[in-house]
Amino acid sequence: MRDHCHSKTHHGETTRGHVIHWAPLYEGVFGRLLRRTHGAVVDLAASSTGERVLDVGCGTGSLAVALKGAVGPTGSVLGIDASPEMIDVARRNASKAGVAVDFQVGLGxxxxxxxxxxxxxxxxxxxxxxxxxxxxxxxxxxxxxxxPGGRCLIVDFEPPKSVLGRLVAWIVLGRVMMRINVADYRTLLENAGFTRVETGQTGHRLLSYIRGHVAK
Structure with missing residues (x-):
């Protein structure tokens, strides 16, 4: 998985962002690992019954399915991803789970x-x-x-702090991933207009979060 290399185009629209077209492999390799993190992410999202939720870069849809459980039958979840292959797998996963989640190909x-x-x-x-x-x-x-009063929750990779941990992560994930740091998103969130921006740990190794709010 070195350097997270992907194609950069998708059906119908184009983006200069990376697009993962190997969705079935992604689901097989990462799906089970990511599902272990969803309970913590849903808790951090603090979603309530009846809320409308957007999952940007939803991948194969497992987090969106978990969020639908939190917002209940009166709430809604929309997942978007630039990869049609990811959206196809997400729709199948939601159908298997018997959960009504909308998935669309789209650019974040x-x-x-x-x-x-x-x-x-x-x-x-x-x-x-x-x-x-x-x-x-x-x-x-x-x-x-x-x-007004809405929230944004970003969960992303954060390199280990220890020298040994960073070395292992570099070997497994590659140099591109080692440049990622959730804390670097703070200025971007604040420049977009978000207030009360905070960062913290998810409770899962290598994953941190940053959260911002829209003023009421």
Whole structure:
């Protein structure tokens, strides 16, 4: 998995961000590992019954399915991903789980939805796929799509602190992943308009979070 190399185009639209087209392999390799983190992410999201949630870079949809359980039958979850292959797998996963989640192919930096549509926007292990010059657009879209009082939760990779841990992570994940740090997203969130920005640990190794709020 060195350097997280992917194709950079997808059906219908183009993005300069990385797009994963090997969705079945991704699901087989990472799906079970990611599902172990979803309980913590759902808790951090603090979603409530009836809320409308957007999952940006939803991948194979397992987090979106977990979030649907939190918002209940009166709430809704939309997952978007630039990869049609990921969306196909996500739809199958939701169908197998018997959960009503909407999945659409879409770009995180340009989401064709109305302002103030959602109560919560989440994104897990997706923002690092955006080139640095597209990240402001992605965070700007998240802010635009949230209602007053809405929240944004980003969960992403954070390199280990120890020398040995960093060496092992570099060998397994590659040099590109080692440059990722959730704390670096703080300025981007604040520039997009988010307030009360905070960072912390998810309770899972190598994953940290940053959370921001839209003023009421």
């Amino acid at each position: 930096e340009a989401i064709p939805l109305a302002n103030g549509t959602f109560d919560l926007v989440v994104s897990q292990l997706a923002i690092h796929h955006f080139p640095d010059d597209l990240k402001p657009s992605a965070f700007g879209e998240m802010y635009r799509l949230l209602k």
